[in-house]
Amino acid sequence: MVPSAPDLSFRSGRNRNERIIGAILFLCAALSTLVTVGIVGVLLTQSFAFFRQVSVVEFLTSTQWTPLFQDKNFGILPLAAGSFLIAGGAAIIALPTGLLAAVYLSEYAAHRTRRILKPLLEILAGIPTVVYGYFALTFITPILRSIWPETDVFNAASGAIVVGVMIIPTVASLSEDALSAVPDTLRQGAYGLGATKLEVSTRVVIPGALSGILASFILAISRAIGETMAVTIAAGNLPNLTLNPMESIQTMTAYIVQASLGDTPQGSLAHQTLYAVGLTLFLITLSMNVVSQWILGRFREEYE
Amino acid sequence: MPTTHDIDTGGKAPALEARGVSVFYGETHAVKGIDLAVPANKVVALVGPSGCGKSTLLRCFNRMNDLVTAARIEGTVGFRGKNLYDDDVDPVEVRRRIGMVFQKPNPFPKSIYDNIAFGPRINGFDGDLDALVEQSLRQAALWDEVNNRLNDSAYALSGGQQQRLCIARTLAVKPEVVLMDEPASALDPIATQRIEELIYELKKNYTIVIVTHNMQQAARISDYTAFLYMGELVEYGPTDTIFTNPREERTEEYVTGRFG
Ligand SMILES: Nc1ncnc2c1ncn2[C@@H]1O[C@H](COP(=O)(O)OP(=O)(O)OP(=O)(O)O)[C@@H](O)[C@H]1O
Ligand SMILES: [Mg+2]
Numbered sequence: 232m233v234p235s236a237p238d239l240s241f242r243s244g245r246n247r248n249e250r251i252i253g254a255i256l257f258l259c260a261a262l263s264t265l266v267t268v269g270i271v272g273v274l275l276t277q278s279f280a281f282f283r284q285v286s287v288v289e290f291l292t293s294t295q296w297t298p299l300f301q302d303k304n305f306g307i308l309p310l311a312a313g314s315f316l317i318a319g320g321a322a323i324i325a326l327p328t329g330l331l332a333a334v335y336l337s338e339y340a341a342h343r344t345r346r347i348l349k350p351l352l353e354i355l356a357g358i359p360t361v362v363y364g365y366f367a368l369t370f371i372t373p374i375l376r377s378i379w380p381e382t383d384v385f386n387a388a389s390g391a392i393v394v395g396v397m398i399i400p401t402v403a404s405l406s407e408d409a410l411s412a413v414p415d416t417l418r419q420g421a422y423g424l425g426a427t428k429l430e431v432s433t434r435v436v437i438p439g440a441l442s443g444i445l446a447s448f449i450l451a452i453s454r455a456i457g458e459t460m461a462v463t464i465a466a467g468n469l470p471n472l473t474l475n476p477m478e479s480i481q482t483m484t485a486y487i488v489q490a491s492l493g494d495t496p497q498g499s500l501a502h503q504t505l506y507a508v509g510l511t512l513f514l515i516t517l518s519m520n521v522v523s524q525w526i527l528g529r530f531r532e533e534y535e
Numbered sequence: 536m537p538t539t540h541d542i543d544t545g546g547k548a549p550a551l552e553a554r555g556v557s558v559f560y561g562e563t564h565a566v567k568g569i570d571l572a573v574p575a576n577k578v579v580a581l582v583g584p585s586g587c588g589k590s591t592l593l594r595c596f597n598r599m600n601d602l603v604t605a606a607r608i609e610g611t612v613g614f615r616g617k618n619l620y621d622d623d624v625d626p627v628e629v630r631r632r633i634g635m636v637f638q639k640p641n642p643f644p645k646s647i648y649d650n651i652a653f654g655p656r657i658n659g660f661d662g663d664l665d666a667l668v669e670q671s672l673r674q675a676a677l678w679d680e681v682n683n684r685l686n687d688s689a690y691a692l693s694g695g696q697q698q699r700l701c702i703a704r705t706l707a708v709k710p711e712v713v714l715m716d717e718p719a720s721a722l723d724p725i726a727t728q729r730i731e732e733l734i735y736e737l738k739k740n741y742t743i744v745i746v747t748h749n750m751q752q753a754a755r756i757s758d759y760t761a762f763l764y765m766g767e768l769v770e771y772g773p774t775d776t777i778f779t780n781p782r783e784e785r786t787e788e789y790v791t792g793r794f795g
Contacts, residue, residue: 342604416641420701422602424654424708425631434657439644 277506296470298504309470313480318455320391329402337410338432356400364464367393385467388476398451409443449523453516459484483512550575550742556610558591565591567766578743580757588766589746597633598626634710638717640697642689650689654708675703695726715745762786
């Protein structure tokens with residue numbers, strides 16, 4: 232008996248569905264790319280208009296930021312210092328705490344404890360930032376002011392602390408992922424040489440997860456730089472070139488909010504400052520992301 | 536079977552002596568009341584079908600089972616007149632004295648040098664570290680292959696070299712006993728042969744307990760062989776006897792490859 236040739240032709244309905252789905256998926260991907268390109272395009276053109284009137288040198292070196300005043304100055308430094316105070320202070324709080332929390336979760340906590348704590352940590356990351364800002368203003372600031380009475384009502388320290396608390400879950404959760412990814416055989420090897428739990432954690436597991444840990448640090452810091460709501464509420468809106476955390480400051484993000492809500496006319500120089508500051512912010516976070524990608528790729532541990 | 540552990544240790548005290556050792560993983564009774572004496576400066580092979588409890592028993596000898604939350608251990612393991620499971624015994628110190636080499640090579644993601652130096656460093660070694668690294672690598676027959684690239688990553692080595700590195704790493708803390716869990720099972724025949732030669736060399740200075748699935752290997756390298764089956768020690772004796780004239784039929788069937 233000769234077997235008849237099997238039917239291998241396209242089944243039209245199924246094939247058409249495949250193509251429609253493919254097209255929809257492509258559109259979604261294309262849309263998000265287009266939006267990104269569009270935003271960057273607007274940032275660039277508007278900033279370009281701004282820099283035709285204000286020199287890049289003045290923008291980067293002038294120590295005053297008073298674009299909405301009669302006597303206009305366009306120095307980004309006060310805003311950059313504000314953002315730096317917040318991000319630096321937040322990093323001092325969040326990086327060690329987050330890493331230690333991650334080590335606890337990954338190396339010390341019992342299985343059950345981790346199963347409860349890890350999701351809890353991730354919920355913490357989902358609290359709206361305005362809540363954190365309110366918490367800073369009504370809880371952290373009074374404490375600071377009772378210890379150092381000369382502290383401003385709006386001050387960088389309060390903002391830095393609350394942003395630090397806010398990004399701890401990011402550090403802890405991502406670092407924990409990296410620590411847990413270190414193969415157990417490495418821990419066993421170290422224990423087999425007479426290592427204690429602390430030695431295993433600090434000398435084998437943390438070095439083994441270093442790239443993931445650094446990437447979590449950078450992501451958390453760029454979140455701190457981009458943070459707006461909590462910072463505006465806690466640290467104020469006073470462009471102030473200072474490194475004193477007890478003073479009121481303004482961050483780049485806070486300025487963008489202030490200027491957007493104000494009545495600067497479209498196309499005016501004051502309005503264009505928005506884009507110049509936005510572009511600066513974008514370049515900072517972009518380069519941090521690039522660095523973090525580079526670290527991940529460069530130092531990726533290959534476990535065999 | 537009261538006599539299974541009574542082997543002739545030549546009048547010397549055994550290096551390790553398990554008495555009534557049982558291990559439970561939750562409900563699983565993985566090792567069932569095993570008595571086994573490991574003579575000093577000999578190689579003891581643990582053989583038996585998969586899942587019979589070889590690795591579990593091996594891990595009892597340096598308290599690695601402590602790291603398995605589900606594991607519960609009964610019985611005693613004598614080491615230099617001390618029970619390793621006494622309350623005042625620090626398992627970290629036990630593991631320094633009784634080293635372990637694992638089935639898959641598991642070098643740390645560090646340089647060759649730092650892999651060897653890891654153990655001495657955490658144990659507060661304050662002598663000549665370079666000399667110790669060289670000595671350990673020579674003992675593991677790896678020195679000639681790596682002496683000009685000690686700062687390269689250990690991952691740049693072949694599997695067999697990595698395993699010898701792991702052995703060198705274990706030797707660097709100067710243990711008295713080395714436990715090996717199928718140290719050559721992930722290696723090709725030539726690398727396996729090098730490991731076997733190495734074990735033969737090492738027994739001059741160390742006591743070795745080795746788990747293996749390879750009967751020829753057990754016959755070649757061990758002085759004594761213990762056959763485990765379903766968590767029980769079926770038979771234990773000089774390797775010659777176990778392979779040529781075993782007392783138990785199950786032993787004969789296993790070592791001749793008729794089951795398992
Ligand atoms: N961590 C663990 N948790 C629960 N059960 C375990 C664990 N480790 C081993 N067991 C069980 O204990 C028994 C003995 O396991 P063990 O690994 O000691 O066997 P083995 O003889 O080394 O086997 P193999 O030759 O396959 O390595 C098996 O039934 C296994 O399923
Ligand atoms: Mg095993």
